[in-house]
Amino acid sequence: MLHQALFFLIAAMCVAGAINLLLQRHPIHSALSLIVVMGSLALLYLLLGAEFVAMIQLIVYAGAIMVLFVFVIMLLNAGEEEHTRGSRMALWFGAPAVAAIVGMVVYVLTSNSTTLREVHLGAWASTTHDVAMPLFREYLLPFEVTSILILIAILGAVVLARREH
Amino acid sequence: MNPTTNEIQSIAILPELILSVAGIVVMLADPFLGAKSNRRPLGYLALAGTVAALFATAMQRSSPGASYFRVIQVDDFSVFFHFVIIAITAVVTLSSLDYLEQQRIRAGEYYALLLFGTVGMCLMTSARELLMLFIALEISSIATYVLAGFRLRSAASAESSLKYFLLGSFATAFFLYGVALIYGATGTTNIPAIAAKLAEGSTTGLTVMALALMIVGMAFKISAAPFHVWTPDVYEGAPIPVVALMSTGPKAAAFALMLRVLFGAFGSLNEWWMPLIWVAAVLSMTLGNIGALMQNNVKRMLAYSSIAHAGYVLVAFAAQKEAGVSAAIFYTATYAAMNVGAFAVASYQAGEGERYVSIDDFAGLGRRSPVLATTLTIFMLSLIGIPLTGGFFAKFYVFKAALASDMIWLTVIGVANSAIAAYYYLRLIVVMYMKEGDESTPLLPVPVSVATGLLVAAGLTLYLGILPESTLDFAIKGARQLLLIH
Numbered sequence: 001m002l003h004q005a006l007f008f009l010i011a012a013m014c015v016a017g018a019i020n021l022l023l024q025r026h027p028i029h030s031a032l033s034l035i036v037v038m039g040s041l042a043l044l045y046l047l048l049g050a051e052f053v054a055m056i057q058l059i060v061y062a063g064a065i066m067v068l069f070v071f072v073i074m075l076l077n078a079g080e081e082e083h084t085r086g087s088r089m090a091l092w093f094g095a096p097a098v099a100a101i102v103g104m105v106v107y108v109l110t111s112n113s114t115t116l117r118e119v120h121l122g123a124w125a126s127t128t129h130d131v132a133m134p135l136f137r138e139y140l141l142p143f144e145v146t147s148i149l150i151l152i153a154i155l156g157a158v159v160l161a162r163r164e165h
Numbered sequence: 166m167n168p169t170t171n172e173i174q175s176i177a178i179l180p181e182l183i184l185s186v187a188g189i190v191v192m193l194a195d196p197f198l199g200a201k202s203n204r205r206p207l208g209y210l211a212l213a214g215t216v217a218a219l220f221a222t223a224m225q226r227s228s229p230g231a232s233y234f235r236v237i238q239v240d241d242f243s244v245f246f247h248f249v250i251i252a253i254t255a256v257v258t259l260s261s262l263d264y265l266e267q268q269r270i271r272a273g274e275y276y277a278l279l280l281f282g283t284v285g286m287c288l289m290t291s292a293r294e295l296l297m298l299f300i301a302l303e304i305s306s307i308a309t310y311v312l313a314g315f316r317l318r319s320a321a322s323a324e325s326s327l328k329y330f331l332l333g334s335f336a337t338a339f340f341l342y343g344v345a346l347i348y349g350a351t352g353t354t355n356i357p358a359i360a361a362k363l364a365e366g367s368t369t370g371l372t373v374m375a376l377a378l379m380i381v382g383m384a385f386k387i388s389a390a391p392f393h394v395w396t397p398d399v400y401e402g403a404p405i406p407v408v409a410l411m412s413t414g415p416k417a418a419a420f421a422l423m424l425r426v427l428f429g430a431f432g433s434l435n436e437w438w439m440p441l442i443w444v445a446a447v448l449s450m451t452l453g454n455i456g457a458l459m460q461n462n463v464k465r466m467l468a469y470s471s472i473a474h475a476g477y478v479l480v481a482f483a484a485q486k487e488a489g490v491s492a493a494i495f496y497t498a499t500y501a502a503m504n505v506g507a508f509a510v511a512s513y514q515a516g517e518g519e520r521y522v523s524i525d526d527f528a529g530l531g532r533r534s535p536v537l538a539t540t541l542t543i544f545m546l547s548l549i550g551i552p553l554t555g556g557f558f559a560k561f562y563v564f565k566a567a568l569a570s571d572m573i574w575l576t577v578i579g580v581a582n583s584a585i586a587a588y589y590y591l592r593l594i595v596v597m598y599m600k601e602g603d604e605s606t607p608l609l610p611v612p613v614s615v616a617t618g619l620l621v622a623a624g625l626t627l628y629l630g631i632l633p634e635s636t637l638d639f640a641i642k643g644a645r646q647l648l649l650i651h
Contacts, residue, residue, distance in 0.1 A: 108370040141178070141233040142297045145288065148185060149304050152281045155192070156311030159274045160326070 007047055014040035027078045031069045038062040050126050176225060177232040177239050177291070180218040180247055181284045187214025188280035195273025204272035208262045208614075211276040215255040215283070222247040229646075231293065235355055238293040238650065242494070242643035246290035246421045249498045252621070253414045253505050254283045259618030260509040261406040267517055270315050270404065279410070282308025286418035293429070293650070295344045295354040298422055302340070302386070305418055306333050309411045313403035316519075325402025332395045333385070340382025346375035347430075357650050359430040368434060376431050380441055383426065386419035389479060390448035393472045397456070400468035405515055405522075408464060409508030412471045413501040420478060420497045424490060427482065428648060435485065442483045443575060449476030450582040457589050461523050463511055466589060467504070470548060473586060474500050477563055480579050484566035490644035492562040495637055499547070499555035499629050506622030507544040510537050513615050524593060529602015536611050538597050540619045545590040547626045550583055555629030562637065 017036030024030045038061040045054035135143055175182065191207050191214075198204065222244055229240045258279065265272045285304025292298045310333060314326025348354050350371040351362040363372060385392040400408045427438060453473030460466040478500070481493035514530065514537060515522050531538040547554035550561075560583060567576045611619075629636060 104374070108374045112369055112371050138234040139236070139296060140173075141236045142294070142300050145284075145297070145300055145304070148281055148284055149300060149307070152278060152304060152308050152311070155274055155278060155281075156307060159271070159278075159311055160314055162317075 003047065007044070010040050010043045010047070014044065025080045027073045027081070028070065031066065031073055034069070035062055035066050038066065052126050052128060052131050172232055174228070174232040176228050177230075177237045178288075179221040179225065180251065181287050183218045183221055184214055184251075184280050184284045184287070187211060187217070188277045188284070190214075191273060191280065192277040195277075198273075204265070205262060207272050207276050208258055208265075211280055212255060212258050214280055215251050215258065218251045218283075218287075219248065219255070222251060235357075236294040236297050237288075237291050239291060240643070240646040240650075241639060242421070242424075242647045243291035245494060245498070245639055245643045246417060247287050249417050249501050250283060250286045250290065250414050252625075253410065253417070253501050254279060256505050256509065256618045256622055257406050257410045257414075259614045259621075260409065260512050262614040263612050264404070264406050264512050268316065268404065268519070270317075275312070275315060278308045278312055282312070282410075283414065286414050289418040290421035290425075293356045293425070295347070295356065295359075295426075295430075298425075299337075299341060299344060302419075302422065303337065305415045306337060306386075309407070309415055312407040312410070313399060315407065316402075316404050319402065319518075321402035322404065323402075325399045328395055329399045329403075336382050336385030336392065338382075339378050339385075343375045343378030343380075343382065346371055346378065350375060356425060356430045360432055363431065364433045368437070372434065373437055376434060376438055377441070379426060380438060383419060383423045384445055387416055387423065387475045387478070388449075388472050389445045389475045390452045390472060391445075393449065393452065393475075396472055397460075397465045397468040400471075401462060401464050405464065405508055405512035405519065408467075409505045409512065412467065412508065413505050416471070416475070417497045417501055420493065423482070424493060424647060428490060429650060432648070439483060439485070442479050443572075446476050446479035446483055446575065447578055449473060449479060450579060451476075454582050454585045454589075457586070460589075461525070463522050463524055463527070463593070466524070466593075467507060467511075470586070470589075471504065473582065474504075474548075476582070477560065477579060480567050480572075480575055481563045483572060483575060484563070484570045486566075486570065487641065487644050487648060488562075488566035488569055490647060491637065491640040492559075492566040494640040494643055495562055495629075495633070496559040498636065498640070499559040499626070502555060502622050502625040502629065503544045503547040506540060506619060506626065507548070509615065509618050509622060510541040510544070513537065513611065524596055525600075527593060527597050528600040529597070531598040533602060534611065536616065536619070540623045541597065542594050543623050543626055545594050547630065549587045549590045553627070553630045555626045555633070557630055558633040558637075559629070 014037055017033045017040060021030045021033040021037065024033060038057065042054045042057040042062065045057055187210065191210050194210065195204075195207060198207075225239050225244050225247070226241070231238050258276065261275065261279075264270075265275060282305050285301045285306075285308060288301035289298060289305060292301055310326055310330040313329050314322050316322035344354065347359060350369060351359050353359055353362065381392065385395075388396040400412065403411070427435075427442075431438060450473050453469050453471070453476055457466050457469035457473065460469060474496075478493050478496050481489045481496060483489070484492065511522065514527065514534075520526075527541075530541070543554065547556035550556040550559070560579075564576050564579055567579070
């Protein structure tokens, strides 16, 4: 019972943060609402019994990545976003489309609710050891290949950011 | 089950290893060359990497099977696509050598990204695990987003890169959402395991939604309508050799991925995805060809043409069975040969700052440079589907497979579209030979590197048009193995 109440509370926080992110016109306000989203996602993972993922979510997303976001916004000194005719058009077409997709997802997930079950904190072991085993066995190759992904991201950032002489 | 399934066999990823090492060497060698020195050796290094990778791929044929804990599958299917993709990279490297010097583009990062991107594309064709597929897809996509923005002096190039990045990430997110849902529905991300699970259980809304979301992501990557709107703008701004790459390499890889996912994982759900593919095929062919009719810029025209060709491949998808799959594989190879060749001609003809890219700029090319004009004519005739060129057999096998599956309307629409398409391809040939050109824009003799690239592309186009049997046999073997993996 408490579990459900907690879930709905945190989920509402998460959705409210996401909607606020879209509604805010100043980038820094959007970035701050994103922190709320990331934080409440971490709590949701914790409720699912995935302690490791929850901690990673906090450290990597709510911590490192959000700091970078805020830094970049402040360095660029980005002003308020302006609404153009195009962005209003996008809103008129986008909002119903989003509503339709959300409706479909909700319908599909609830119609499958017989196979969905409740889990609670500590329901299964998810220590660092349990995460490491598949990572360095079954998923060894995908894990290693990620290094190339990061390498091209660095290379690309350097290329696009450098000034021409 | 093969006892070596879980083993770590470096032969299974040998081409990728070679390409990665070549990319790292190029990247590290670049700073050691002086600021003013010639960057051509880096290109030769990249070329040597692709040739070595081609040999490694040939070696793979003798050791098929699954490895790396069933993440990688080496079979005729993966080997065929490895050949196609690595050959594309080799030809693109050849046509980049002079282009980069002419446009004063930084070569070190360019070749490194090209090679790393190829690693991603190759892995997309041999992965049988959705996680691996996703990472490979991201490698190939991010490399092309950056390559599209390499003309740093051009605003159009920056626009192209940004548009491609934003829309591409959005599409990949759809694909990833689909992967997450299919994991929720079946409890696995391994493609043969998903197929087994879907075959035994009843179809639920969850699996259908996962399928639909993944199709959205994949249709974007092959620029099939209605997810094609990004294509003309992105192709227009990107450097031409990069367009040659992204209209063939990542697309060939995406076709392989789509075949693997639709036939490998969702084979038992084919009555669900068939109508979607049918509609996408008709829309892509029609919108692509009508769009191409109205273009004056050659890059935009070929962009719309690539949308139309994605439609023809989807016809083969809709035809299903072994004939359909092998026709799709064969079409991808032929399309790659002729398209990469057409762009190689355009990249040399474009001149400094890519000034000469409108159709009128090709006027008199027949007199100014007979080599470029002849090869471009071969590619255009092949894109139309004239006999004796690869394009003819590619279309022939696709429509034959469609007819064998009783898809009469789809075949009729496809053939009608091929007739419309003939107009804009022939227009370019007519302008080249019949129209007086501006003689004040002299064209230097074609350098050896470009000529070699053109020779390979034109040779393959003609080879596939005159002696298609051995390649088709290869494609059929690949199709058979794709449909049989458990």
